[in-house]
Amino acid sequence: MSNDYLEGNYAPVRQEHTITELAVTGTIPAHLDGRYLRIGPNPIAEVDPETYHWFTGDGMVHGVRLRDGRAQWYRNRWVRTPAVAHALGEVARRRAPIRTGFEMTGANTNVLSHAGRTLALVEGGITNYELTEDLDTVGPCDFGGTLRGGYTAHPHRDPNTGELHAVSYSFGRGNRVQYSVIGVDGRARHTVDVTVTGSPMMHDFSLTEKHVVFYDLPVTFDPRQAAAISVPPGMRALSRLVLAALVGRVRWPEPFMAIATKGMRGNGNLPYRWNPRYPARVGVMPRAGGAGDVRWFDVEPCYVFHPLNAYDEGNAIVLDVVRHPKACDRGLHGPNEGPTTLDRWLVDLADGKLRETRLDDHPQEYPRIDDRLIGRPHRYGYAVQTFGGHAGDSVLKHDLRRGQTSTRRLGAHHRVGEFTFVPHAPQGPEDDGVLMGFVYDESTDRSDLTILDAASLETIAAIHLPDRVPYGFHGNWAPTAS
Numbered sequence: 001m002s003n004d005y006l007e008g009n010y011a012p013v014r015q016e017h018t019i020t021e022l023a024v025t026g027t028i029p030a031h032l033d034g035r036y037l038r039i040g041p042n043p044i045a046e047v048d049p050e051t052y053h054w055f056t057g058d059g060m061v062h063g064v065r066l067r068d069g070r071a072q073w074y075r076n077r078w079v080r081t082p083a084v085a086h087a088l089g090e091v092a093r094r095r096a097p098i099r100t101g102f103e104m105t106g107a108n109t110n111v112l113s114h115a116g117r118t119l120a121l122v123e124g125g126i127t128n129y130e131l132t133e134d135l136d137t138v139g140p141c142d143f144g145g146t147l148r149g150g151y152t153a154h155p156h157r158d159p160n161t162g163e164l165h166a167v168s169y170s171f172g173r174g175n176r177v178q179y180s181v182i183g184v185d186g187r188a189r190h191t192v193d194v195t196v197t198g199s200p201m202m203h204d205f206s207l208t209e210k211h212v213v214f215y216d217l218p219v220t221f222d223p224r225q226a227a228a229i230s231v232p233p234g235m236r237a238l239s240r241l242v243l244a245a246l247v248g249r250v251r252w253p254e255p256f257m258a259i260a261t262k263g264m265r266g267n268g269n270l271p272y273r274w275n276p277r278y279p280a281r282v283g284v285m286p287r288a289g290g291a292g293d294v295r296w297f298d299v300e301p302c303y304v305f306h307p308l309n310a311y312d313e314g315n316a317i318v319l320d321v322v323r324h325p326k327a328c329d330r331g332l333h334g335p336n337e338g339p340t341t342l343d344r345w346l347v348d349l350a351d352g353k354l355r356e357t358r359l360d361d362h363p364q365e366y367p368r369i370d371d372r373l374i375g376r377p378h379r380y381g382y383a384v385q386t387f388g389g390h391a392g393d394s395v396l397k398h399d400l401r402r403g404q405t406s407t408r409r410l411g412a413h414h415r416v417g418e419f420t421f422v423p424h425a426p427q428g429p430e431d432d433g434v435l436m437g438f439v440y441d442e443s444t445d446r447s448d449l450t451i452l453d454a455a456s457l458e459t460i461a462a463i464h465l466p467d468r469v470p471y472g473f474h475g476n477w478a479p480t481a482s
């Protein structure tokens with residue numbers, strides 16, 4: 001059986017590189033001093049194409065160090081889970097303590113720096129990892145023991161405080177998801193457990209200056225899929241019954257969680273499925289509020305992996321989101337359930353209604369803004385165009401004030417991943433900066449780190465890598481600490 005998510009540039013690379021001589025076309029802006037980091041799945045061993053889901057592959061991080069107008073290095077490294085270390089023939093890493101989460105797969109979804117540490121992040125209660133500046137694995141990350149049971153791949157940094165706000169989910173949390181705030185010291189200073197209808201996959205959330213927004217949408221933990229990846233065939237019927245009775249109802253004690261997840265392996269099924277019986281809702285909680293302060297708003301069933309941004313506007317909240325008509329229904333290998341759109345959801349706190357409008361109907365994903373405007377009104381949004389759910393050849397720029405979208409094609413044989421905005425100067429205006437991301441060239445089977453001028457979308461520089469960077473998930477600019 002073929003699996004699109006193991007073919008072409010989805011196929012894993014087999015080699016870790018450390019390259020210090022990199023060819024560059026164009027001019028790297030001299031003020032860029034830091035690392036562009038990006039992570040994605042890269043299974044280390046052979047996987048079964050029939051069951052492999054793209055979200056479950058072993059994590060590999062890619063990084064390019066820029067300084068003084070030069071590209072100093074490119075590195076790619078697998079995140080060393082015990083299974084990956086074993087496969088590489090390295091000294092076996094001990095299993096992480098269950099308080100850090102469980103090790104179904106390696107952290108593969110987002111990579112960022114916070115409080116002087118480089119963090120490889122994943123969701124769903126799976127263990128996160130800390131990396132060195134050179135992308136080697138330090139070990140599991142639980143924020144100095146202050147956060148138990150895993151985190152999320154999509155924290156949002158409050159531009160005023162520098163703190164990381166997040167919403168985490170896990171089937172072990174019962175019918176709760178957890179809002180958390182990680183301080184600038186790298187430790188959790190505030191958590192709120194919020195009750196939802198069951199055990200949803202809550203990939204991302206939104207933050208405004210006043211509110212936390214929960215996307216409680218109908219993709220939920222699936223006992224059948226979970227049993228298939230965690231227990232031998234003869235035990236699966238019993239396991240399914242036990243899981244179905246417990247998941248989404250009760251919080252699992254850590255010792256029970258340790259036993260239940262011991263057999264879970266990555267590089268296989270995703271234990272979440274589209275659930276038409278699950279109510280689609282958006283939850284709004286004041287930042288300083290508690291679980292009892294959450295208000296819920298019905299929304300048409302759909303799935304949102306990624307909001308672009310959100311902000312308060314009078315007695316309403318504006319949510320700009322990339323809407324998928326469905327997720328994890330028929331597409332069991334990756335997110336591919338019909339064309340996505342950029343939509344605006346206006347949550348009216350006065351009349352209790354949520355109104356949906358369409359901003360742009362290009363199929364798209366990986367929406368980003370100038371992160372200095374997280375939770376504040378934004379004019380511009382950046383995204384990448386997709387074709388049939390897969391990587392396209394264009395970067396999109398939305399001018400939401402004018403209602404216009406510009407398209408920059410990178411070329412017929414080129415495929416783009418997420419592009420991240422980096423400002424020219426900390427106090428400069430919105431959109432005054434660059435966009436950077438990996439671009440794969442099918443004709444050479446290699447990738448570039450491409451730097452675009454955010455205002456014009458013209459290419460400023462391309463850093464040519466010696467290998468390809470497989471299609472992956474999220475990246476961020478990690479500036480050198482001053």
Ligand SMILES: [Fe+2]
Nearest residue numbers: 203305306474
């Ligand atoms: Fe994501």
